[in-house]
Each structure stands twice: as structure tokens, then as C-alpha cells.
Amino acid sequence: MRSIWNGAISFGLVSIPIKLVNATENHAIHFRQIHLADGGRIRYRKVCELDEEEVSGGEIGKAYEDADGTMIPITDEDLAQLPLPTAKTIEIVAFVPADQIDPLQMDAAYYLSANGVPAAKPYTLLREALKRSNKVAVAKYALRGRERLGMLRVVDDVIAMHGLLWPDEIRAPEGVAPEGDVTVRDAELDLADALMDTLGEVDMDSLHDDYREAVEELIAAKASGEEVRPAESGEGGGGKVIDLIAALESSVRAAKKSRGEEDADADGEGDGGADEGDMAEVHPIRKTSSGASGKSSAKTSGSAAKTAKTAKKTTHRTPTGKTVTRSGGSAAKKSAPKSTGTKKSTSTAKKSSGSGGSGGSGASGGRSAAKKTTAKKSASSGGTAKKSASSGGTAKKTASSRKRASA
Secondary structure, eight states: OOEEEEEEEEETTEEEEEEEEEOOOOOOOOOOOBOTTTOOBOOOOOBOTTTOOBOOGGGOOEEEEOTTSOEEEEOHHHHHTSOOTTSSEEEEEEEEEGGGSOGGGEEEEEEEEEOSGGGHHHHHHHHHHHHHHTEEEEEEEEETTEEEEEEEEEETTEEEEEEEOOGGGSOOOTTTSOSSOOOOOHHHHHHHHHHHHHHOOOOGGGOOOHHHHHHHHHHHHHHTTOOOOOOOOOOOOTTOOOOHHHHHHHHHHHHHHHTTOOOGGGGTOSSSOOOTTOOOOOOOOOOOTHHHHHHHHHHHHHHHHHHHHHHHTTOEEOTTSOEEOSIIIIIHHHHHHHHHHHHHHHHHHHHHHHHHOSHHHHHHHHHHHHHHHHHHHHHHHHHHHHHHHHHHHHHHHHHHHHHHHHO
């Protein structure tokens, strides 16, 4: 790499000859100015204002313009004669912890290379001393006509120097912070922490300039005569004021998706919230009289079942040993009016629901009709039980008369 400055590092009484090399390079794409009418290049020529003639680089010097417009010439010899110890020397003035250097002061970066074999020993001594102390060196140096401030630190096995702005060159952030009191809730901070954890760390070597690559592709397409299609505009914030919670939640989901991680909410393991598309359809409950009539029908069928059981229990044995079942006869006949009662209760429930004008009155009418039906059924079943008891008594009298006849 080509050196841009030669000098020495002044480390106390130790002098280390070094060469200054640029540590960074600019990969930006540069454009030329052209005349739109014919595509001709626009050039800036250096012309003297007095004779209006173009001058070459060798004929150009430096001068300081005074307040009244007077030009005061300054030559390189004048600058070289200045009694400035940093004119050709990087003078170390202190060693401080790295966190004492404000990153706002960081400027250009350089590599310091040992200039010659004799410089290798003191160069290595300074490098190892910086490593062991975990500190950086603050130094002064002169470059391009002005004295500057620098910071020396170790990068791999090389001493690097960062140009620093002077403290008075850093502007105070007055009027930059948001005006007024802004309150941030704990829930918003928790989501911000979750987003930070999801994004995690990144390999700095994997970052690259997407815009420069897009410009290079554009230039290649136009050079080959291809049609350039407009790129799809991505969704941007656009300075809109949005729901901060919703934006943070969407950012966390997007970050997880970009990293190939499954969202816990997608598997139902989140905080119980539902995303869009997972909401169940909700239908309103309609109030009708069918519920009341259904309840009365259910009660009526239950009473009929109890009556059927009672009818089965009215069987008895005759003196000849034959079994006679009364359920098919009088019990069956008596059960017929019960179904009529059920129909009446159903019709009564319908009438009550129609006259009430609402589901609630229909339900109360059905319940009262069902209670009346149940009372009638229990009365009829009681009559059946009495008849069964009387038939049992007749059988006993027949048996006693036969015993007297045989005697």
C-alpha cells in the first residue's frame, strides 16, 4: 500500500520511524456531469480571474484570503519552517482507557507501518505495551496543513491510528431530542427487548452495500441495451405515526421469520392471543319458542316413559298359573289420553309463545303446561295402581272360595 505521510512516533525519548497508510477505501460509484443536449462531458477548468487564462497545476499555489479580500500567499517552505513538533512527528501525549474516547470524535483511519528494519524493535515494543495495558494512546500530528488529534490502538499485529476531531468541533445536541415529556410503558420496553434479542448479533463481514450493487446492475443493463424495469417499492415507515405495540409485535414476527424461526403464537404456544385468520366465526343466538316447546316435549316423553314402566308392573299370575298382563288393555287405553295431553301441552306452549311476543313468555307458558301434563299423568298412574291392587284382591277371594269348596 502506498504511504501518504512519512514521519515518526514520539514515545517519550523513543522515536519510531513510520509510514502512514490509508486503512480505508471508498467504494462509492462516482458520476460525471454531462450536457443533456448532446451528452458532452462538463469539465471544470482552472482559470485565472485576472487574465482569464487556464493555468496548470504547477502554476497554482496557496494563499489566505483576508477579510477585505486581500490574498496572502503561503508557501510550503513557510509551513515547513513553523516551530511545530508535530509537523513530522506523531507525538503521544497520554494513555487512556478506550471508553473515554467519544465515538463522535472518530474520523479517518490509518495504519502505521514500521519504516525500515531499525524501527521493528521499538514498533513491536509499543504494540505489545498497548495490548497489555488495554489502553489507547492519544497523540497529536500534523497532516495536510493542520494539526490534528489521533488515537493509536492495536489491530491484529498492527498499530492503527484514528484521526479524532477536536473536542470543540463536536456540536452540542441542542434542540435535537423530542420536546415534552414522553412516557414509555413497560410493555413497550419488553417488546423492544424481545426484538433486540430476536435480531441478536450479526457477522460484520456479512454486511454489504446493497445500493451500490443495484447501481452497478443498472449501469450494466443500460450499457448492454437492456430494458430497465422499475424496482418494486418496499414497504417503508414513511414517517407515519402508528401503533407502537403493534409495530413492535410485527417486527418481532418478521425478524423471527427472516431467521427461519417458528413463531410460538403460530403453534398456539404464545400468550393466548389470536392472529388474523385464526378467529372463530361467531353467530348470534336467536331466541325462539322452539326451546320452550322442546323442554315441554322432553318432560312429556319422560312422563310417558314412567307410565310405561307402571303399565309393565301391573302383570299378575292367575290361580291357573297363567300370567296376564294388563298393559295391553286398560293400561294402554288409559295411556292414550296422555298423548292427547302432550299435544295439548304443545299447542298450549305454541299459543303462549305466540301471545307473549317473545321467547321468554313462550318458555314460561310451555313450562306451566308441562307441569299440568305431569300432574295429570301422575293421577292416571295412581288410578292404574289402584286397579292393579283391586285385581290382586279379586284373585285372593277366588283362591279362598276354591279352598272352601275342596274342604
